[in-house]
């Protein structure tokens with residue numbers, strides 16, 4: 189199936205495809221069994237400069253726009269690889285870039301661009317607050333020349349493979365702010381110094397290979413300069429990065445959908461049962477064709493969201509719609525692909541079951557489908573808030 193963007197960023201797509209050829213299904217299957225980190229793959233992407241795509245050239249990055257980053261991630265997934273191990277290295281730095289001090293940017297961005305420092309952990313979700321982010325309970329209070337942080341995070345992905353983590357914590361109690369979105373602040377935590385000194389990382393084994401963790405924080409001391417931007421405005425900072433994240437994840441879903449459709453079509457043409465290729469049966473053909481159509485439509489939405497973002501807008505409606513449609517297209521394609529493969533869909537060596545598990549995540553994270561629908565219902569369509 190051709191790249192959804194077809195003419196958009198063809199050289200980038202071609203180069204990423206070539207890199208991915210070095211990491212075939214067998215590579216991912218071996219890691220999947222052990223739940224191991226794709227170190228060689230992440231190194232190859234880093235060395236090729238792809239993870240620094242969005243960092244401005246002044247800081248040593250490629251200075252590309254969001255649509256180029258979308259092309260990179262889409263191709264990785266269309267090739268059967270998985271960017272979840274490192275995609276956040278591309279965009280987590282956006283909060284630092286937009287709201288960090290000149291000193292923070294000068295110190296960290298060139299290191300991140302060079303791949304010497306990884307900033308790919310993002311501690312927002314907590315076990316008790318879940319989707320209700322502003323109910324988070326991790327606190328940071330100022331004591332002299334330090335911040336003292338205590339609390340717990342969950343699903344902080346890649347923390348074991350990251351030098352730095354962006355952390356959202358409450359700096360003013362909920363009762364003392366007018367709106368719950370106020371009083372939250374963002375901190376840049378140096379995990380190399382923090383681990384074992386008030387911060388503990390524990391891996392969570394999940395149904396796919398995702399390097400996710402929970403983080404326990406008890407009396408962690410941070411220097412004053414760990415604060416990013418102004419105290420109390422962290423929720424706004426995090427939100428502005430979320431639209432970029434949703435568009436990029438949507439591009440990954442388009443890549444997954446392309447992989448599933450290609451795989452399903454190839455198998456449907458080749459597998460002969462009752463003396464005819466199974467793809468000759470409309471019961472097999474139509475779900476694949478429908479998933480293809482859904483993927484094409486979702487890809488247009490991803491492109492539109494990326495275009496608006498690159499033009500300087502913060503396109504909440506489009507970013508959320510793109511994420512919703514792309515995740516649904518990927519899931520429809522996953523379902524059609526697995527069904528087309530019959531029993532072989534469950535066999536490891538076909539990679540279908542692995543990709544099936546991997547693509548299911550995007551109905552839940554980084555934002556669940558219901559919460560996107562609530563956003564569209566309330567903020568775009570003006571209906572009453574449902575919760």
Ligand SMILES: Cc1cc2nc3c(=O)[nH]c(=O)nc-3n(C[C@H](O)[C@H](O)[C@H](O)COP(=O)(O)OP(=O)(O)OC[C@H]3O[C@@H](n4cnc5c(N)ncnc54)[C@H](O)[C@@H]3O)c2cc1C
Nearest residue numbers: 310311312313318319343344345553554555556558559575
């Ligand atoms: C593998 C993985 C990696 C992740 N990585 C990160 C990370 O790096 N950093 C980070 O901060 N977080 C991360 N997350 C967390 C992710 O963002 C959350 O899991 C997600 O936002 C949903 O929150 P929750 O799991 O607490 O579900 P809950 O908020 O408990 O929701 C459970 C279900 O109820 C539904 N629901 C809740 N409220 C409503 C409502 N009002 N109306 C309708 N339905 C509702 C939800 O849609 C969902 O289906 C990750 C999660 C996973 C599984």
